[in-house]
Structures are given as structure tokens and as C-alpha cells.
Amino acid sequence: MKITLPxxxxxxxxxxxxxxxxxxxxxxxxxxxxxxxxxxxxxxxRCLANPSIEALLKIGNALEVTPCELLQLGKKRS
Numbered sequence: 001m002k003i004t005l006p007x008x009x010x011x012x013x014x015x016x017x018x019x020x021x022x023x024x025x026x027x028x029x030x031x032x033x034x035x036x037x038x039x040x041x042x043x044x045x046r047c048l049a050n051p052s053i054e055a056l057l058k059i060g061n062a063l064e065v066t067p068c069e070l071l072q073l074g075k076k077r078s
Contacts, residue, residue, distance in 0.1 A: 003073065009047045011073045012056075017045050019063045019070075033062035 020030050031041040035058055043049035044059070051059070056067040063070075 006047075007073065008071060009050070012051075012070055013045050013047045015070050015072065016059060016063070019065060023063065030059070030062055034058040 016030075020027065025033075027041050027045065028038045031038040034041070034055075036055060040049060040055075041059075044051050044055070053067070056070060060067045060070050
């Protein structure tokens with residue numbers, strides 16, 4: 001199965017936003033927990049930024065999931 005960059009960016013942004021809302025935290029609080037600028041977090045959630053592996057790790061740790069879970073296409077966390 002061929003995965004496109006736009007599809008992966010949409011999956012990432014959707015998963016981050018869903019997990020953040022499930023945990024009841026604001027974008028600002030997530031950014032603080034991940035040690036990432038809030039405006040950058042907003043760009044990631046809006047598919048405007050391509051986060052580095054380090055940023056994916058920080059966001060995953062802040063949300064208590066693996067970077068792989070952040071990148072899953074069309075799957076919801078159980």
C-alpha cells in the first residue's frame with residue numbers, strides 16, 4: 001500500500017487532536033508538556049508543519065503514546 005505525505009500528515013494531525021481532546025488538555029498545555037512552542041503545535045495540528053522525529057517523540061511522550069500510534073492511518077486507539 002502506497003502512503004502519501006498528505007495522507008500521513010492528515011492522520012498525524014487527526015490523531016494528535018483526538019488524543020489531546022480525549023485527555024481534556026488544551027493545545028497550549030500539550031505544547032508545554034512536549035516542550036514545543038504552542039504556535040508550532042498549532043501548525044502540526046493544522047497540517048502546516050512537518051514535525052521532526054524528535055518532535056514526534058516529544059508529542060507522543062506528552063500524550064503517553066508511541067510515535068507510531070501518532071502516525072497510524074484511520075485507526076482509533078482502544
